[in-house]
Amino acid sequence: MKKEIKFSFIDLFSGIGGFRMALDNNGGECLGFSEIDKDAIETYCRNSDEPIENNLGDIRKIKQLPKHNLLTAGVPCQSWSIAGRNLGFDDDRGQLWNDTIFLLHQSKPDAFIFENVKGLVDPRNKEALKYILERIKEAGYHANYYVLNSFDYGVPQNRVRIYIIGFKNKKFANKFVLPKPLQKKIKLASILSDFNEQLIDKKEEVYKDLFGEIVPQKTMSLSTSNGLNDYFLFNDLRNGHSTIHSWDILETTERQKSICYLLLKNRRKSAYGNLDGNPLSLKHFQSLDPSIKKNEIESLVDLGIFKKVNYSYSINGNLDLELTENEKVIINNCPGNILIVDDLKTNRELKLKKISLSKTIPLMIEKGMLVPIEVRYDFKNTKISTGLYGINRIFLPTSNIFPTLVASDTNDYVTTEVIRAKNQDEHKDLFINEVFKNKNYRRITKEEACLIQGFPSDFLLPENRARWMKLIGNSVSVPVIDALAKAIVETGVFDINSDLSSVKLKSNSVNTHENQLLGSARNVC
Incomplete structure (x- = not known):
């Protein structure tokens, strides 16, 4: 059955197609994508059946985009992330925002979605975010930014990102309503390939039946069961009941x-x-x-x-x-x-x-x-993310979440062992003896990584772990984009468009007179 086309879109910094998958599910038609990473391009085309010729190439060399309704961009985040040097626009990669906003100004789509790391909203980057929003306004758009956690929208991952959403027409900007977080969250156990989720579907009741009421204790963990953390941190620089020191x-x-x-x-x-x-x-x-x-x-x-x-x-x-x-x-x-x-x-x-x-x-x-x-x-071990002896964290199946997937992979592991302890000391002792010493832990699989980002488990990726981890870690979480796309469509912004032409233009299109005028302003846009 042929799907109903509701809007057309251009996919900048497309990666492996997280935006593409979500927008396709909501009636979008891709008119072109822009990506320079060879692995990402091949993965994008294999999974979407998109001809590689439709890659618009390096965004810095694109002079004109096809006419479209929605522009998306997952602008490279290193300039704003904690892992980077936090130099913002002093870093050359930060200038890609200028190229993105230039193409927004040039092509005038009805709406856009831009995604970036949470670091962009940190106080140290206040002026950078202000600059971006001002340039978007100068391009003729009414925009706002939202900080969302992927865990709230259907994946068992603690992934906090900023999404800048804008409309050319203020009427539709006023109609946009941020999608509400899901009431029923997907838990880590549901995506572990070698674990029976039913064993812990009612984990609080299980603990209560075994040990009676346990008074919740103060914790800094993102996921707890009766005051006991659902993961163990291998680290000499922090302390807590579930911290394992050297x-x-x-x-x-x-x-x-x-x-x-x-x-x-x-x-x-x-x-x-x-x-x-x-x-x-x-x-x-x-x-x-x-x-x-x-x-x-x-x-x-x-x-x-x-x-x-x-x-x-x-x-x-x-x-x-x-x-x-x-x-x-x-x-x-x-x-x-x-x-x-x-x-x-x-x-x-x-x-x-x-x-x-x-x-x-x-x-x-x-x-x-x-x-x-x-x-x-x-x-000796002073890098928190490295952990100890090759381990950063080991997550129990009772955990609500897995940490943010990153391109460089992490030293985070999972175990399928369920620990039922009466107190913090017993919790730690059981973990050391039953999980750590017996090596009952492992890395997440490629299929699990896909599910953690909201892709199907059979999504096609390279076999090499470093390659597929880089691709999946750099992607957006598909369910978040899906929810935002639905909210944008519901404003009616695309209902007034009668021309949903799927003619795909190449990046070397001849400049119009308007583009020639805009080119001189590109470096300050």
């Missing part, structure tokens, strides 16, 4: 454990530095507990729980050395001839000039320019 895994004495907790509880205090987490010197440890000896700290270094760090250096200005440009910048940002590494980590000039401290400082030491003057101790 000293829980390695054989350590109670004394060693107490020294580890001393560092954990004090490293975020401003008295020890300007960062969120700071190493402590032997003197710092002894100010907290005078009985601590240097050999006790060193024993934790030997175990691989602590590491030594050269916290500060004196700058030897007497040497007649030829400085590189990077070395000059570093020295100019060190008052009093003292270089404190952690102070330079937050220096904006070094970020803008992409100066690597880990590469430059060892070369300066080798030249004799820097002499260590203070040694401190920190946890």
